[in-house]
Amino acid sequence: MNLAGRSVRFRLSRPGREALKNIVPDSEYVDGLVVDENHMGVWVSLAELEPATGVVLFKWDHFSTAILEYEPEVPVERSPAGFRP
Numbered sequence: 001m002n003l004a005g006r007s008v009r010f011r012l013s014r015p016g017r018e019a020l021k022n023i024v025p026d027s028e029y030v031d032g033l034v035v036d037e038n039h040m041g042v043w044v045s046l047a048e049l050e051p052a053t054g055v056v057l058f059k060w061d062h063f064s065t066a067i068l069e070y071e072p073e074v075p076v077e078r079s080p081a082g083f084r085p
Helices: 014-019
Strands: 007-012 029-037 041-045 056-059 063-067
Touching: 007 014, 007 041, 014 056
Parallel strands: none
Antiparallel strands: 007 029, 007 063, 029 041, 041 056
16 A cells, blocks of 8 residues: 555554654654655654654654555446447
8 A cells, every 4th residue: 555645643663763762752653644655664744843844754664553544446337348239
């Protein structure tokens, strides 16, 4: 699942909380907007950051859970396959 462009609540792992202790509030959960995602992790914009254009890299091993609202797409209706009269 691509998290880019989504508001996400991250549950930080213990090493993640330690690595980010000077950047994010001392909490198990951190809310942010995922700006981009790549092989290293997710780049997150946090409300606490100044300037507002700053982002933080949450490495994949720094969080154990990502909670977000997900609404599946409505299936596209297709005509039935086969012969038609």
